[in-house]
Amino acid sequence: MTTVDVTRKIRRSAVVAGLGLALQLAAALHWTPATFILSAAIGLPLVIAGGAMFLAAVWRNMRDKGAL
Amino acid sequence: MLPLQLIVALVCGLAIVALLFWGAKLLAGQTIGRVVLLVGVVALPLLLSVGNISYGIHQSSTTAFCLSCHEMRSYGKSLFADSRQALAAVHYQNRLVDRETVCYSCHKDYAMFGDVTAKLNGLRHVWAHYVAGVPKKIALYRPYPNSNCLHCHDDMRRFVEGAAHRPILGALYAGTTSCLSCHRSAHDMAKVEAGDLWQAQ
Numbered sequence: 001m002t003t004v005d006v007t008r009k010i011r012r013s014a015v016v017a018g019l020g021l022a023l024q025l026a027a028a029l030h031w032t033p034a035t036f037i038l039s040a041a042i043g044l045p046l047v048i049a050g051g052a053m054f055l056a057a058v059w060r061n062m063r064d065k066g067a068l
Numbered sequence: 069m070l071p072l073q074l075i076v077a078l079v080c081g082l083a084i085v086a087l088l089f090w091g092a093k094l095l096a097g098q099t100i101g102r103v104v105l106l107v108g109v110v111a112l113p114l115l116l117s118v119g120n121i122s123y124g125i126h127q128s129s130t131t132a133f134c135l136s137c138h139e140m141r142s143y144g145k146s147l148f149a150d151s152r153q154a155l156a157a158v159h160y161q162n163r164l165v166d167r168e169t170v171c172y173s174c175h176k177d178y179a180m181f182g183d184v185t186a187k188l189n190g191l192r193h194v195w196a197h198y199v200a201g202v203p204k205k206i207a208l209y210r211p212y213p214n215s216n217c218l219h220c221h222d223d224m225r226r227f228v229e230g231a232a233h234r235p236i237l238g239a240l241y242a243g244t245t246s247c248l249s250c251h252r253s254a255h256d257m258a259k260v261e262a263g264d265l266w267q268a269q
Contacts, residue, residue: 003096007092007093007096010092010109011089011092013109014086014088014109017085017109017113018085018086018113020113020117021117022082024078024117024120025075025078025079025082028075028078028120029075030069031070032136033128033136033190033193034194034198036127037194039120039124040121040124043117044117047114048114048117050109051109051110054105054109054110055110
């Protein structure tokens with residue numbers, strides 16, 4: 001995996017995590033039972049997915065470089 | 069709207085993630101940069117989300133949250149019913165339960181999974197409010213359990229030594245006789261409809 005690939009994947013993970021945070025921010029600004037559920041059911045999983053994508057990208061990069 | 073501190077924290081988290089998006093190329097090439105990315109893209113958003121959701125769960129137990137659905141407004145008014153018999157009014161007006169969480173105090177089941185059950189029931193309420201439609205007559209999912217009353221009244225002297233309670237204490241503890249078989253009025257909706265409300269001076 002090249003540096004360009006890793007950077008692209010890290011950016012992608014940042015976008016996903018950022019979307020999760022943005023959704024939670026929107027819900028916090030307009031706080032209703034429905035937006036709270038959206039925040040918990042979509043916002044939090046997006047943040048977790050972003051983190052997982054980041055860790056997967058770093059792990060693959062380290063594996064390819066024989067650093068594991 | 070949630071507290072300003074929480075909103076500021078979310079905005080800062082979002083700004084940090086955006087900064088790291090633009091600086092990813094530079095940071096990915098250095099060890100310290102990769103640690104910064106790990107903290108900024110994984111740890112910080114996760115920490116903020118957990119804080120946000122746990123605050124939201126706490127907020128979802130408040131009286132204001134329950135009454136934010138219009139179907140519950142009349143039940144909210146029943147807390148102010150000018151009644152010395154209706155349970156909701158008596159408990160609220162005499163501060164027998166925390167006014168901030170009055171609905172939750174009486175309508176959540178206690179014991180190990182009481183909170184979880186209450187939150188799952190809350191999801192059913194939200195589903196009914198937005199999707200399935202609210203039934204014409206709002207009713208509990210199951211008969212009101214004595215254990216909810218006994219959570220507070222269990223060994224209360226006035227309860228244990230009450231002349232009406234003493235002969236049936238065993239049945240009340242066993243749940244074979246409902247507290248509501250004598251204390252019939254939980255929410256005095258007739259007084260709400262009549263506008264007969266009490267307000268502290």
